[in-house]
Amino acid sequence: MRKLQMVDLGAQYQKIKKDIDQAIQGVIDSSAFINGPEVKNFQSELESYLNVKHVIPCGNGTDALQIALMALDLQPGDEVITADFTFAATVEVIHLLGLKSVLVDVDYDTYLIDPEKIRAAITPKTKAIIPVHLFGQCANMDEIMKIAKEHNLYVVEDTAQAIGAEYKGQKAGTIGTIGTTSFFPSKNLGCYGDGGAIFTNDDALAHKMRGICNHGMYQRYYHDEIGVNSRLDSVQAAILRVKLPHLDDYSKARKKAADFYNEAFADVDALLTPKFAEDTTHVFHQYTMRVTNGKRNELRDFLESKGIPAMIYYPVPLRKQKAYDTGGYQDADFPNTNKLIEEVISLPMHTELDKEQLDFIVSSVKEFFN
Ligand SMILES: *Cc1c(COP(=O)(O)O)cnc(C)c1O
Numbered sequence: 001m002r003k004l005q006m007v008d009l010g011a012q013y014q015k016i017k018k019d020i021d022q023a024i025q026g027v028i029d030s031s032a033f034i035n036g037p038e039v040k041n042f043q044s045e046l047e048s049y050l051n052v053k054h055v056i057p058c059g060n061g062t063d064a065l066q067i068a069l070m071a072l073d074l075q076p077g078d079e080v081i082t083a084d085f086t087f088a089a090t091v092e093v094i095h096l097l098g099l100k101s102v103l104v105d106v107d108y109d110t111y112l113i114d115p116e117k118i119r120a121a122i123t124p125k126t127k128a129i130i131p132v133h134l135f136g137q138c139a140n141m142d143e144i145m146k147i148a149k150e151h152n153l154y155v156v157e158d159t160a161q162a163i164g165a166e167y168k169g170q171k172a173g174t175i176g177t178i179g180t181t182s183f184f185p186s187k188n189l190g191c192y193g194d195g196g197a198i199f200t201n202d203d204a205l206a207h208k209m210r211g212i213c214n215h216g217m218y219q220r221y222y223h224d225e226i227g228v229n230s231r232l233d234s235v236q237a238a239i240l241r242v243k244l245p246h247l248d249d250y251s252k253a254r255k256k257a258a259d260f261y262n263e264a265f266a267d268v269d270a271l272l273t274p275k276f277a278e279d280t281t282h283v284f285h286q287y288t289m290r291v292t293n294g295k296r297n298e299l300r301d302f303l304e305s306k307g308i309p310a311m312i313y314y315p316v317p318l319r320k321q322k323a324y325d326t327g328g329y330q331d332a333d334f335p336n337t338n339k340l341i342e343e344v345i346s347l348p349m350h351t352e353l354d355k356e357q358l359d360f361i362v363s364s365v366k367e368f369f370n
Helices: 009-030 037-050 061-071 089-096 115-121 141-151 203-213 234-265 296-305 335-343 355-369
Strands: 054-058 079-083 100-104 126-130 154-158 178-182 196-200 217-219 287-291 344-347
Touching: 009 037, 009 234, 037 054, 037 196, 037 234, 054 061, 054 203, 061 089, 061 154, 061 178, 061 196, 061 203, 079 089, 089 100, 100 115, 115 141, 126 141, 141 154, 196 203, 203 217, 234 287, 234 355, 287 335, 296 344, 296 355, 335 344
Parallel strands: 079 100, 079 126, 126 154, 154 178
Antiparallel strands: 054 196, 178 196, 287 344
Protein backbone atom coordinates (compact mmCIF):
# COMPACT_ATOMS: atom_id res chain seq x y z
CA MET A 1 0.00 0.00 0.00
CA ARG A 2 1.20 3.53 -0.79
CA LYS A 3 2.14 5.53 2.29
CA LEU A 4 -0.87 7.38 3.72
CA GLN A 5 -0.68 11.15 3.87
CA MET A 6 -3.21 13.87 4.65
CA VAL A 7 -2.52 15.18 1.14
CA ASP A 8 -0.59 13.25 -1.53
CA LEU A 9 0.84 15.91 -3.83
CA GLY A 10 3.54 13.59 -5.16
CA ALA A 11 1.14 11.01 -6.57
CA GLN A 12 -0.97 13.76 -8.11
CA TYR A 13 2.10 15.32 -9.75
CA GLN A 14 3.14 12.00 -11.31
CA LYS A 15 -0.08 11.97 -13.35
CA ILE A 16 0.48 15.43 -14.86
CA LYS A 17 4.27 15.49 -14.68
CA LYS A 18 4.89 16.04 -18.39
CA ASP A 19 2.58 19.06 -18.59
CA ILE A 20 3.84 20.56 -15.34
CA ASP A 21 7.51 20.15 -16.23
CA GLN A 22 6.91 21.70 -19.64
CA ALA A 23 4.99 24.62 -18.13
CA ILE A 24 7.75 25.39 -15.62
CA GLN A 25 10.46 25.07 -18.27
CA GLY A 26 8.45 27.40 -20.52
CA VAL A 27 8.51 30.17 -17.92
CA ILE A 28 12.24 29.74 -17.39
CA ASP A 29 12.87 29.82 -21.15
CA SER A 30 10.80 33.00 -21.50
CA SER A 31 12.37 34.75 -18.47
CA ALA A 32 8.95 36.38 -17.94
CA PHE A 33 9.03 35.65 -14.21
CA ILE A 34 6.83 38.50 -12.97
CA ASN A 35 3.43 39.39 -14.46
CA GLY A 36 4.22 37.49 -17.63
CA PRO A 37 1.71 36.05 -20.06
CA GLU A 38 1.16 32.97 -17.86
CA VAL A 39 -0.32 35.17 -15.12
CA LYS A 40 -2.61 37.02 -17.55
CA ASN A 41 -3.74 33.77 -19.16
CA PHE A 42 -4.39 32.08 -15.84
CA GLN A 43 -6.37 35.13 -14.74
CA SER A 44 -8.69 34.98 -17.74
CA GLU A 45 -9.03 31.19 -17.56
CA LEU A 46 -10.03 31.41 -13.91
CA GLU A 47 -12.48 34.23 -14.74
CA SER A 48 -14.15 31.91 -17.25
CA TYR A 49 -14.16 28.94 -14.89
CA LEU A 50 -15.72 30.96 -12.07
CA ASN A 51 -17.91 33.01 -14.36
CA VAL A 52 -16.78 36.20 -12.65
CA LYS A 53 -15.83 39.52 -14.23
CA HIS A 54 -12.50 40.05 -12.48
CA VAL A 55 -9.84 37.79 -11.01
CA ILE A 56 -6.89 39.56 -9.40
CA PRO A 57 -4.04 37.13 -8.75
CA CYS A 58 -1.93 37.87 -5.67
CA GLY A 59 0.72 36.39 -3.39
CA ASN A 60 -1.35 34.15 -1.11
CA GLY A 61 -4.78 33.72 0.45
CA THR A 62 -3.99 35.85 3.49
CA ASP A 63 -2.90 38.77 1.29
CA ALA A 64 -6.10 38.27 -0.71
CA LEU A 65 -8.17 38.82 2.44
CA GLN A 66 -6.08 41.80 3.51
CA ILE A 67 -6.26 43.47 0.09
CA ALA A 68 -10.01 42.90 -0.06
CA LEU A 69 -10.49 44.62 3.30
CA MET A 70 -8.08 47.45 2.36
CA ALA A 71 -10.15 48.15 -0.75
CA LEU A 72 -13.31 48.66 1.29
CA ASP A 73 -11.97 51.80 3.01
CA LEU A 74 -12.89 50.68 6.49
CA GLN A 75 -12.02 52.92 9.44
CA PRO A 76 -10.14 51.89 12.59
CA GLY A 77 -12.60 50.35 15.03
CA ASP A 78 -15.06 49.28 12.34
CA GLU A 79 -16.40 45.81 13.04
CA VAL A 80 -16.08 42.77 10.83
CA ILE A 81 -18.11 39.67 11.66
CA THR A 82 -16.63 36.23 11.01
CA ALA A 83 -16.59 32.70 12.39
CA ASP A 84 -14.92 31.69 15.65
CA PHE A 85 -14.12 28.29 14.15
CA THR A 86 -11.81 28.74 11.14
CA PHE A 87 -8.18 29.16 10.15
CA ALA A 88 -6.60 32.19 11.82
CA ALA A 89 -5.76 34.19 8.67
CA THR A 90 -9.28 35.52 8.46
CA VAL A 91 -9.10 37.15 11.89
CA GLU A 92 -5.43 38.07 11.61
CA VAL A 93 -5.96 40.49 8.72
CA ILE A 94 -8.91 42.16 10.46
CA HIS A 95 -6.65 42.98 13.39
CA LEU A 96 -3.68 43.89 11.21
CA LEU A 97 -5.78 46.67 9.68
CA GLY A 98 -6.87 48.06 13.07
CA LEU A 99 -10.40 46.76 12.66
CA LYS A 100 -12.35 44.87 15.29
CA SER A 101 -13.23 41.23 14.75
CA VAL A 102 -16.60 40.09 16.00
CA LEU A 103 -16.59 36.31 16.22
CA VAL A 104 -19.73 34.22 16.13
CA ASP A 105 -20.59 30.56 16.61
CA VAL A 106 -20.93 28.05 13.77
CA ASP A 107 -23.47 25.32 13.05
CA TYR A 108 -22.68 22.05 14.81
CA ASP A 109 -23.44 19.79 11.85
CA THR A 110 -22.00 21.75 8.92
CA TYR A 111 -19.26 23.71 10.77
CA LEU A 112 -20.39 26.81 8.84
CA ILE A 113 -21.06 30.31 10.19
CA ASP A 114 -24.59 30.63 11.52
CA PRO A 115 -26.54 33.51 9.87
CA GLU A 116 -28.74 33.97 12.95
CA LYS A 117 -25.61 34.54 15.02
CA ILE A 118 -24.41 37.09 12.47
CA ARG A 119 -27.70 38.93 12.73
CA ALA A 120 -27.46 39.03 16.51
CA ALA A 121 -23.90 40.43 16.39
CA ILE A 122 -24.62 43.46 14.23
CA THR A 123 -23.99 46.89 15.77
CA PRO A 124 -23.91 50.40 14.26
CA LYS A 125 -20.14 49.85 13.72
CA THR A 126 -20.50 46.65 11.68
CA LYS A 127 -19.20 47.17 8.16
CA ALA A 128 -18.50 43.71 6.74
CA ILE A 129 -19.12 39.99 7.08
CA ILE A 130 -16.52 37.38 6.16
CA PRO A 131 -18.25 34.03 5.69
CA VAL A 132 -15.72 31.20 5.48
CA HIS A 133 -16.72 28.33 3.20
CA LEU A 134 -15.12 25.92 5.65
CA PHE A 135 -13.86 22.46 4.63
CA GLY A 136 -15.31 22.80 1.10
CA GLN A 137 -18.97 23.75 1.21
CA CYS A 138 -20.61 27.16 1.07
CA ALA A 139 -22.06 29.06 3.98
CA ASN A 140 -25.73 30.05 3.69
CA MET A 141 -25.15 32.85 1.16
CA ASP A 142 -28.84 33.65 0.58
CA GLU A 143 -29.31 34.52 4.23
CA ILE A 144 -25.94 36.27 4.52
CA MET A 145 -26.59 38.44 1.44
CA LYS A 146 -30.03 39.28 2.80
CA ILE A 147 -28.55 40.41 6.13
CA ALA A 148 -25.85 42.39 4.30
CA LYS A 149 -28.44 44.17 2.19
CA GLU A 150 -30.64 45.02 5.16
CA HIS A 151 -27.70 46.54 7.05
CA ASN A 152 -25.66 47.87 4.12
CA LEU A 153 -22.65 45.61 4.79
CA TYR A 154 -19.88 44.28 2.56
CA VAL A 155 -19.47 40.53 2.18
CA VAL A 156 -16.01 39.05 1.64
CA GLU A 157 -16.24 35.32 0.97
CA ASP A 158 -13.19 33.40 2.19
CA THR A 159 -13.07 30.67 -0.45
CA ALA A 160 -9.60 29.34 0.43
CA GLN A 161 -11.06 25.88 1.17
CA ALA A 162 -13.88 25.77 -1.36
CA ILE A 163 -12.73 26.73 -4.83
CA GLY A 164 -14.99 25.02 -7.34
CA ALA A 165 -17.90 24.56 -4.94
CA GLU A 166 -21.24 25.92 -6.13
CA TYR A 167 -24.01 27.64 -4.22
CA LYS A 168 -27.29 27.40 -6.17
CA GLY A 169 -25.26 27.05 -9.36
CA GLN A 170 -22.97 30.02 -8.69
CA LYS A 171 -19.31 29.43 -7.96
CA ALA A 172 -18.16 30.02 -4.37
CA GLY A 173 -16.53 33.42 -4.01
CA THR A 174 -18.54 35.14 -6.73
CA ILE A 175 -21.70 35.94 -4.76
CA GLY A 176 -20.51 38.49 -2.19
CA THR A 177 -18.87 41.88 -2.76
CA ILE A 178 -15.48 40.18 -3.04
CA GLY A 179 -14.23 36.58 -2.91
CA THR A 180 -10.74 35.44 -1.95
CA THR A 181 -8.86 32.19 -2.33
CA SER A 182 -5.52 30.51 -1.71
CA PHE A 183 -3.42 28.32 -3.96
CA PHE A 184 -1.33 26.96 -1.07
CA PRO A 185 -0.10 23.51 -2.23
CA SER A 186 -2.56 21.52 -0.11
CA LYS A 187 -5.63 23.54 -1.11
CA ASN A 188 -8.05 22.10 -3.67
CA LEU A 189 -6.38 24.07 -6.46
CA GLY A 190 -2.82 24.19 -5.16
CA CYS A 191 0.32 25.50 -6.81
CA TYR A 192 3.89 24.52 -5.88
CA GLY A 193 4.52 27.39 -3.49
CA ASP A 194 2.40 30.33 -2.37
CA GLY A 195 -0.35 31.91 -4.42
CA GLY A 196 -3.77 33.48 -4.07
CA ALA A 197 -6.47 35.39 -5.89
CA ILE A 198 -9.30 37.85 -5.38
CA PHE A 199 -12.59 37.78 -7.32
CA THR A 200 -15.19 40.48 -7.90
CA ASN A 201 -17.85 41.57 -10.38
CA ASP A 202 -17.36 45.22 -9.38
CA ASP A 203 -15.21 47.15 -11.90
CA ALA A 204 -14.20 49.94 -9.53
CA LEU A 205 -13.20 47.56 -6.74
CA ALA A 206 -11.24 45.41 -9.20
CA HIS A 207 -9.30 48.45 -10.39
CA LYS A 208 -8.59 49.48 -6.83
CA MET A 209 -7.46 46.03 -5.71
CA ARG A 210 -5.12 45.71 -8.71
CA GLY A 211 -3.54 48.99 -7.59
CA ILE A 212 -3.30 47.95 -3.94
CA CYS A 213 -1.53 44.70 -4.96
CA ASN A 214 1.03 46.84 -6.78
CA HIS A 215 2.14 49.44 -4.18
CA GLY A 216 -0.97 51.57 -4.63
CA MET A 217 0.31 52.44 -8.10
CA TYR A 218 -2.13 53.06 -10.93
CA GLN A 219 0.32 54.86 -13.16
CA ARG A 220 3.95 53.85 -13.02
CA TYR A 221 5.76 55.55 -10.11
CA TYR A 222 2.70 57.53 -9.05
CA HIS A 223 1.45 56.15 -5.73
CA ASP A 224 -2.11 57.17 -4.94
CA GLU A 225 -2.48 55.19 -1.75
CA ILE A 226 -0.58 52.82 0.51
CA GLY A 227 -0.57 49.39 -1.04
CA VAL A 228 1.36 46.16 -0.71
CA ASN A 229 3.54 44.06 -2.98
CA SER A 230 1.56 40.89 -3.59
CA ARG A 231 1.92 38.99 -6.85
CA LEU A 232 1.28 35.52 -8.15
CA ASP A 233 4.57 34.56 -9.77
CA SER A 234 4.64 33.27 -13.33
CA VAL A 235 5.93 29.78 -12.46
CA GLN A 236 2.99 29.28 -10.10
CA ALA A 237 0.56 30.67 -12.68
CA ALA A 238 1.90 28.22 -15.28
CA ILE A 239 1.41 25.33 -12.84
CA LEU A 240 -2.12 26.50 -12.02
CA ARG A 241 -2.95 26.68 -15.74
CA VAL A 242 -2.10 22.98 -15.99
CA LYS A 243 -4.14 22.09 -12.90
CA LEU A 244 -7.26 24.22 -13.41
CA PRO A 245 -8.68 21.97 -16.18
CA HIS A 246 -8.40 19.04 -13.71
CA LEU A 247 -10.12 20.84 -10.83
CA ASP A 248 -13.60 19.42 -11.40
CA ASP A 249 -12.19 15.88 -11.61
CA TYR A 250 -10.20 16.53 -8.45
CA SER A 251 -13.40 17.65 -6.70
CA LYS A 252 -15.13 14.46 -7.88
CA ALA A 253 -12.32 12.29 -6.54
CA ARG A 254 -12.56 14.00 -3.15
CA LYS A 255 -16.33 13.60 -3.09
CA LYS A 256 -15.99 9.92 -3.93
CA ALA A 257 -13.62 9.36 -1.01
CA ALA A 258 -15.95 11.33 1.28
CA ASP A 259 -18.97 9.26 0.17
CA PHE A 260 -16.99 6.12 0.96
CA TYR A 261 -16.14 7.37 4.45
CA ASN A 262 -19.74 8.52 5.05
CA GLU A 263 -21.20 5.18 4.13
CA ALA A 264 -18.65 3.20 6.11
CA PHE A 265 -19.11 5.24 9.29
CA ALA A 266 -22.89 5.54 9.18
CA ASP A 267 -23.29 2.67 11.65
CA VAL A 268 -20.60 3.76 14.11
CA ASP A 269 -22.52 5.19 17.07
CA ALA A 270 -19.75 7.38 18.42
CA LEU A 271 -19.08 9.04 15.06
CA LEU A 272 -20.98 11.86 13.41
CA THR A 273 -20.07 12.26 9.77
CA PRO A 274 -20.04 15.75 8.20
CA LYS A 275 -23.46 16.98 7.17
CA PHE A 276 -24.21 18.52 3.80
CA ALA A 277 -25.45 22.10 4.01
CA GLU A 278 -28.41 23.17 1.87
CA ASP A 279 -28.05 24.61 -1.63
CA THR A 280 -24.30 23.99 -1.91
CA THR A 281 -22.05 21.37 -3.43
CA HIS A 282 -19.19 20.09 -1.29
CA VAL A 283 -15.61 19.88 -2.62
CA PHE A 284 -14.26 18.30 0.59
CA HIS A 285 -11.14 20.29 1.25
CA GLN A 286 -11.24 18.31 4.49
CA TYR A 287 -13.17 15.26 5.58
CA THR A 288 -13.93 16.24 9.15
CA MET A 289 -16.05 14.09 11.43
CA ARG A 290 -16.95 14.30 15.11
CA VAL A 291 -16.10 11.78 17.82
CA THR A 292 -18.85 12.07 20.44
CA ASN A 293 -17.67 9.60 23.11
CA GLY A 294 -14.77 11.75 24.33
CA LYS A 295 -12.13 9.54 22.70
CA ARG A 296 -11.12 11.82 19.83
CA ASN A 297 -7.48 12.13 20.89
CA GLU A 298 -7.25 8.39 21.54
CA LEU A 299 -8.56 7.74 18.05
CA ARG A 300 -5.95 10.08 16.61
CA ASP A 301 -3.15 8.29 18.52
CA PHE A 302 -4.50 4.88 17.49
CA LEU A 303 -4.58 5.88 13.82
CA GLU A 304 -1.10 7.32 14.06
CA SER A 305 0.17 4.02 15.45
CA LYS A 306 -1.16 2.39 12.26
CA GLY A 307 0.51 4.92 9.99
CA ILE A 308 -2.68 6.85 9.32
CA PRO A 309 -2.28 10.59 9.76
CA ALA A 310 -5.25 12.50 11.18
CA MET A 311 -5.45 16.17 12.06
CA ILE A 312 -7.43 18.38 14.42
CA TYR A 313 -8.80 21.33 12.46
CA TYR A 314 -9.06 23.38 14.68
CA PRO A 315 -8.03 22.83 18.32
CA VAL A 316 -8.46 26.40 19.62
CA PRO A 317 -11.33 28.79 18.85
CA LEU A 318 -10.09 32.10 17.49
CA ARG A 319 -11.61 34.06 20.36
CA LYS A 320 -9.18 32.25 22.68
CA GLN A 321 -6.01 32.80 20.63
CA LYS A 322 -3.35 34.77 22.48
CA ALA A 323 -2.48 36.93 19.48
CA TYR A 324 -5.78 38.68 19.03
CA ASP A 325 -7.37 41.07 21.43
CA THR A 326 -10.75 39.42 21.42
CA GLY A 327 -11.84 39.76 25.03
CA GLY A 328 -15.42 40.07 26.17
CA TYR A 329 -16.88 36.84 24.89
CA GLN A 330 -19.02 34.46 26.94
CA ASP A 331 -18.40 30.72 26.56
CA ALA A 332 -22.16 30.22 26.66
CA ASP A 333 -22.48 32.04 23.33
CA PHE A 334 -20.33 29.42 21.58
CA PRO A 335 -21.86 26.03 22.41
CA ASN A 336 -21.02 24.55 18.99
CA THR A 337 -17.45 25.78 18.63
CA ASN A 338 -16.81 24.63 22.19
CA LYS A 339 -17.94 21.11 21.33
CA LEU A 340 -16.28 20.99 17.93
CA ILE A 341 -12.79 21.77 19.20
CA GLU A 342 -13.07 18.70 21.43
CA GLU A 343 -14.70 16.39 18.87
CA VAL A 344 -13.44 17.07 15.35
CA ILE A 345 -10.91 14.92 13.55
CA SER A 346 -9.97 15.11 9.87
CA LEU A 347 -8.97 11.99 7.94
CA PRO A 348 -6.67 11.83 4.89
CA MET A 349 -8.46 13.58 2.01
CA HIS A 350 -6.97 14.15 -1.41
CA THR A 351 -7.31 13.30 -5.07
CA GLU A 352 -5.20 10.13 -5.06
CA LEU A 353 -6.76 7.94 -2.34
CA ASP A 354 -7.18 4.42 -3.72
CA LYS A 355 -9.49 1.60 -2.65
CA GLU A 356 -6.80 -0.21 -0.67
CA GLN A 357 -5.96 2.92 1.32
CA LEU A 358 -9.59 3.81 1.96
CA ASP A 359 -10.39 0.25 3.09
CA PHE A 360 -7.46 0.32 5.48
CA ILE A 361 -8.43 3.70 6.97
CA VAL A 362 -12.07 2.67 7.38
CA SER A 363 -11.30 -0.71 8.92
CA SER A 364 -8.81 0.86 11.32
CA VAL A 365 -11.35 3.44 12.49
CA LYS A 366 -13.95 0.70 12.95
CA GLU A 367 -11.45 -1.48 14.81
CA PHE A 368 -10.95 1.37 17.29
CA PHE A 369 -14.65 1.65 18.05
CA ASN A 370 -15.36 -2.12 18.22
C1 LIG B 1 -5.42 28.53 3.83
C2 LIG B 1 -6.41 29.53 4.30
C3 LIG B 1 -6.17 30.91 4.24
C4 LIG B 1 -4.82 31.50 3.93
O1 LIG B 1 -4.23 31.15 2.74
P1 LIG B 1 -2.65 31.29 2.54
O2 LIG B 1 -2.47 31.17 1.06
O3 LIG B 1 -1.99 30.21 3.31
O4 LIG B 1 -2.25 32.65 3.02
C5 LIG B 1 -7.18 31.78 4.59
N1 LIG B 1 -8.38 31.32 5.01
C6 LIG B 1 -8.64 30.01 5.10
C7 LIG B 1 -9.99 29.57 5.56
C8 LIG B 1 -7.67 29.07 4.76
O5 LIG B 1 -7.95 27.76 4.87
